[in-house]
Amino acid sequence: MNKDKLPKQEENFSDWYNQVIQRAELADYAPVRGCMVVRPYGWSIWENIQSALDERFKQTGHVNAAFPLFIPMSFLEKEKEHVEGFSPELAVVTIGGGQELEEPLVVRPTSETIIGHMYAKWIKSYRDLPVLINQWANVVRWEMRTRLFLRTLEFYWQEGHTAHETAEEAENETRKMLDVYTDFAVNVAAVPVIPGLKSDSEKFAGAVRSYTIEAMMGDTKALQSGTSHNLGQNFAKAFEIQYLDRNNELQYCWTTSWGLSTRFVGAVIMTHGDDQGLVLPPRLAPIQIVIVPIFRKEEEQSAVMQTVEKVSEMLSTFRVKIDDRTEMTPGFKFNDWELRGVPLRIEIGPKDVQNESVIAARRDIPGRDGKIKINLTEISQKIPGLLDEIHNNMLAKATKFRDDHILQPEDYESFKSCIEENWALSYWCGSTSCEAKIKEDTKATIRCLPLDQDDDQQGSCIVCGKSANKKAYFARAY
Amino acid sequence: MNKDKLPKQEENFSDWYNQVIQRAELADYAPVRGCMVVRPYGWSIWENIQSALDERFKQTGHVNAAFPLFIPMSFLEKEKEHVEGFSPELAVVTIGGGQELEEPLVVRPTSETIIGHMYAKWIKSYRDLPVLINQWANVVRWEMRTRLFLRTLEFYWQEGHTAHETAEEAENETRKMLDVYTDFAVNVAAVPVIPGLKSDSEKFAGAVRSYTIEAMMGDTKALQSGTSHNLGQNFAKAFEIQYLDRNNELQYCWTTSWGLSTRFVGAVIMTHGDDQGLVLPPRLAPIQIVIVPIFRKEEEQSAVMQTVEKVSEMLSTFRVKIDDRTEMTPGFKFNDWELRGVPLRIEIGPKDVQNESVIAARRDIPGRDGKIKINLTEISQKIPGLLDEIHNNMLAKATKFRDDHILQPEDYESFKSCIEENWALSYWCGSTSCEAKIKEDTKATIRCLPLDQDDDQQGSCIVCGKSANKKAYFARAY
Numbered sequence: 001m002n003k004d005k006l007p008k009q010e011e012n013f014s015d016w017y018n019q020v021i022q023r024a025e026l027a028d029y030a031p032v033r034g035c036m037v038v039r040p041y042g043w044s045i046w047e048n049i050q051s052a053l054d055e056r057f058k059q060t061g062h063v064n065a066a067f068p069l070f071i072p073m074s075f076l077e078k079e080k081e082h083v084e085g086f087s088p089e090l091a092v093v094t095i096g097g098g099q100e101l102e103e104p105l106v107v108r109p110t111s112e113t114i115i116g117h118m119y120a121k122w123i124k125s126y127r128d129l130p131v132l133i134n135q136w137a138n139v140v141r142w143e144m145r146t147r148l149f150l151r152t153l154e155f156y157w158q159e160g161h162t163a164h165e166t167a168e169e170a171e172n173e174t175r176k177m178l179d180v181y182t183d184f185a186v187n188v189a190a191v192p193v194i195p196g197l198k199s200d201s202e203k204f205a206g207a208v209r210s211y212t213i214e215a216m217m218g219d220t221k222a223l224q225s226g227t228s229h230n231l232g233q234n235f236a237k238a239f240e241i242q243y244l245d246r247n248n249e250l251q252y253c254w255t256t257s258w259g260l261s262t263r264f265v266g267a268v269i270m271t272h273g274d275d276q277g278l279v280l281p282p283r284l285a286p287i288q289i290v291i292v293p294i295f296r297k298e299e300e301q302s303a304v305m306q307t308v309e310k311v312s313e314m315l316s317t318f319r320v321k322i323d324d325r326t327e328m329t330p331g332f333k334f335n336d337w338e339l340r341g342v343p344l345r346i347e348i349g350p351k352d353v354q355n356e357s358v359i360a361a362r363r364d365i366p367g368r369d370g371k372i373k374i375n376l377t378e379i380s381q382k383i384p385g386l387l388d389e390i391h392n393n394m395l396a397k398a399t400k401f402r403d404d405h406i407l408q409p410e411d412y413e414s415f416k417s418c419i420e421e422n423w424a425l426s427y428w429c430g431s432t433s434c435e436a437k438i439k440e441d442t443k444a445t446i447r448c449l450p451l452d453q454d455d456d457q458q459g460s461c462i463v464c465g466k467s468a469n470k471k472a473y474f475a476r477a478y
Numbered sequence: 479m480n481k482d483k484l485p486k487q488e489e490n491f492s493d494w495y496n497q498v499i500q501r502a503e504l505a506d507y508a509p510v511r512g513c514m515v516v517r518p519y520g521w522s523i524w525e526n527i528q529s530a531l532d533e534r535f536k537q538t539g540h541v542n543a544a545f546p547l548f549i550p551m552s553f554l555e556k557e558k559e560h561v562e563g564f565s566p567e568l569a570v571v572t573i574g575g576g577q578e579l580e581e582p583l584v585v586r587p588t589s590e591t592i593i594g595h596m597y598a599k600w601i602k603s604y605r606d607l608p609v610l611i612n613q614w615a616n617v618v619r620w621e622m623r624t625r626l627f628l629r630t631l632e633f634y635w636q637e638g639h640t641a642h643e644t645a646e647e648a649e650n651e652t653r654k655m656l657d658v659y660t661d662f663a664v665n666v667a668a669v670p671v672i673p674g675l676k677s678d679s680e681k682f683a684g685a686v687r688s689y690t691i692e693a694m695m696g697d698t699k700a701l702q703s704g705t706s707h708n709l710g711q712n713f714a715k716a717f718e719i720q721y722l723d724r725n726n727e728l729q730y731c732w733t734t735s736w737g738l739s740t741r742f743v744g745a746v747i748m749t750h751g752d753d754q755g756l757v758l759p760p761r762l763a764p765i766q767i768v769i770v771p772i773f774r775k776e777e778e779q780s781a782v783m784q785t786v787e788k789v790s791e792m793l794s795t796f797r798v799k800i801d802d803r804t805e806m807t808p809g810f811k812f813n814d815w816e817l818r819g820v821p822l823r824i825e826i827g828p829k830d831v832q833n834e835s836v837i838a839a840r841r842d843i844p845g846r847d848g849k850i851k852i853n854l855t856e857i858s859q860k861i862p863g864l865l866d867e868i869h870n871n872m873l874a875k876a877t878k879f880r881d882d883h884i885l886q887p888e889d890y891e892s893f894k895s896c897i898e899e900n901w902a903l904s905y906w907c908g909s910t911s912c913e914a915k916i917k918e919d920t921k922a923t924i925r926c927l928p929l930d931q932d933d934d935q936q937g938s939c940i941v942c943g944k945s946a947n948k949k950a951y952f953a954r955a956y
Contacts, residue, residue, distance in 0.1 A: 030546040032549075037546065068510060068513040069616055087576075097622070105510060133518060154547050
């Protein structure tokens with residue numbers, strides 16, 4: 001570990017982000033430009049994200065499968081908007097087994113086309129519907145400006161692809177999966193997100209409607225953290241995904257797709273982290289509790305270690321690590337685990353052994369305020385509640401920070417100044433030109449049109465002043 | 479499902495294999511030559527393989543990470559044998575983001591090189607060792623003759639990569655992981671495997687020693703089902719993976735790698751399957767128990783379904799499916815689940831409801847002999863044991879089949895005739911020329927030199943007759 005101090009968030013958030021990832025050993029730069037190596041500590045966060053989501057996908061009737069990495073170039077060209085959206089960022093295999101290929105193969109940037117092709121083969125009748133398949137996969141998009149986790153050439157994600165009998169069913173699925181993402185973000189990652197609809201200019205290439213969950217990072221920039229797309233019949237028509245309906249007539253399916261990626265690890269880092277390093281939400285943390293034994297003399301060691309082992313056993317349903325490294329001081333270890341964002345640290349010294357208690361230090365509340373004395377007899381009973389409390393506090397803190405930085409400016413001038421360090425929630429007339437003007441003037445984009453809007457509301461567009469009945473969140477984004 | 483009958487194994491094993499995969503919906507052909515789509519039922523078997531292995535990897539101190547898909551071409555060239563072994567089967571990305579790349583990128587065929595590069599960066603001192611990392615990944619090898627699961631351009635696997643202080647530690651790791659694979663194959667998949675050493679001509683490109691687990695398929699051909707390689711210091715020297723030892727001197731690490739792939743799904747299919755279709759080992763089966771309700775009249779339905787639900791609840795710790803499809807007869811369903819290899823079928827009709835019992839039909843024992851009446855009160859107690867019994871019976875059956883087809887021919891003429899439909903266990907002098915002669919004459923290769931050989935044994939090479947003290951298994955292989 002580099003001994004220089006971590007940069008302060010206030011001074012350089014971006015530098016803080018890059019350094020905390022490297023120092024906490026979440027990820028590293030790969031030798032190929034824009035690619036990353038996800039190190040064990042970072043991958044473990046992703047594994048916990050995977051298991052929380054996978055459980056929810058299975059509860060909602062989905063199954064996993066695996067579709068190929070390589071897609072014939074001609075497949076992408078079948079859906080006009082799709083190919084326009086993705087062709088600038090493709091990686092292309094032109095040589096296989098030493099031979100030039102007749103048709104170049106695209107390394108999948110997303111799998112609507114190849115999955116559409118297979119669904120067309122598998123689906124014959126309404127009895128085969130709905131098809132509810134997800135895959136955990138790596139995808140490649142040739143990005144020019146990359147950031148660890150947030151935007152890398154190769155990234156890891158899940159992509160759900162479903163096919164339905166009716167437009168209504170497809171819309172319900174799209175919204176249901178948005179709800180799953182929201183539930184996961186809030187209740188597992190303690191990341192308060194705003195679910196909403198993307199504007200047409202920000203929607204997925206080939207979708208009819210794209211929904212998103214948007215989160216505010218510690219520098220107030222927005223991060224799109226998961227998306228759910230209603231694809232209408234666009235891909236069904238391009239790939240001839242047809243079924244015989246209940247009247248024996250041939251119909252096109254209605255399809256959806258939805259994805260959440262390793263980008264979400266970036267969301268976790270930037271929502272909760274502080275100047276000491278990571279602050280990991282207990283339900284995603286690779287190590288939920290670290291136990292640090294403290295002793296100076298050798299004769300203290302055995303009594304302390306005995307209590308350490310006992311406490312560790314009491315907590316066996318959690319992800320616990322005993323830090324028994326001998327070449328480091330307790331103080332070094334405290335800093336190290338703070339950097340790595342472990343939610344709860346338990347300190348056990350000779351005095352604690354004597355008192356039959358331990359000191360628990362919360363990562364979410366720095367310093368003395370976060371320290372609690374717990375009797376040995378109460379460990380099993382108190383710790384679960386304490387971890388929940390940490391989760392709730394992290395969520396409340398992030399929610400307050402977000403709400404403090406969402407303003408509702410009265411006019412375009414205050415909009416422009418507020419957007420520097422805040423989000424704006426403003427009426428928008430729906431025109432692409434007002435949206436484009438905002439982007440040009442402020443670099444802010446429409447993050448989403450929130451779903452909980454009153455149908456009767458009336459106001460005037462923050463740009464052109466025309467009558468408008470929908471509000472949108474505007475922000476600079478990653 | 480195609481209504482024609484599945485081909486008989488005896489008539490055309492290869493056709494049986496291809497058809498059972500398609501009919502049971504394990505996998506399908508992708509539009510790109512040699513690539514496969516793993517369908518939900520097949521992927522679920524792989525997920526169960528993953529979780530059984532991953533648990534064992536973690537128990538032996540390994541952690542997961544993710545290394546990039548793309549490897550600079552120059553990396554492969556750093557290890558001479560490695561590049562010779564793999565360069566004929568590479569897929570190469572030459573275009574990214576619309577531009578020709580300066581250095582072509584190889585789609586990983588295996589990750590020793592890129593991981594070696596990262597280890598060189600991460601490892602500084604003996605304190606950093608051992609490094610015990612595994613990854614679950616897709617890899618690509620441009621094979622000319624492909625078969626679903628057995629040999630596909632893209633396949634899924636885990637690859638463990640470890641670095642150690644000493645040669646001995648690396649050898650211990652290599653053997654430990656071979657033991658893990660053996661334990662998994664035998665005790666989870668009911669696939670009896672023979673662990674052993676590869677001959678030099680069959681070892682991994684770049685390894686010092688390769689170990690393998692070899693299984694016999696239903697047509698007596700061998701399938702290499704998992705491998706563990708001691709890489710010595712070959713990759714450490716090529717990638718400068720060095721550490722400061724306890725005397726503060728710079729040393730090269732000793733590294734290993736080990737992998738098991740979706741090929742193993744092929745091993746499961748071909749070890750256990752029969753003319754009715756798949757026979758899945760209970761610990762890997764996506765559906766362990768299927769319950770088929772049987773009723774003719776509507777008034778029978780509610781009582782039957784009530785018992786079905788009750789039984790399903792009693793078995794909630796297992797993977798249970800209730801087949802409540804209304805458009806099919808029970809007979810059709812029986813065939814369907816037999817084709818799909820579900821280990822245990824529970825039939826519940828009005829008479830069973832009356833008797834307060836059910837009929838359980840074992841997939842591993844066809845016909846009446848496999849049917850058992852179980853009282854409702856005994857379900858929770860009897861079923862776990864019954865599934866274990868199915869596992870044990872499948873393992874015993876496969877072991878007997880294998881042992882019946884391993885011969886120890888006395889001379890080269892009987893060797894040549896025995897090898898048509900058997901394996902031969904024969905003394906081998908260790909020369910590449912005798913090995914090559916066997917391959918030329920019979921298409922058989924050395925599968926492995928088994929590990930449990932008596933050091934004092936003496937015999938004569940089955941080809942040249944020279945004195946030899948090691949036996950090898952010879953067989954035709956997939």
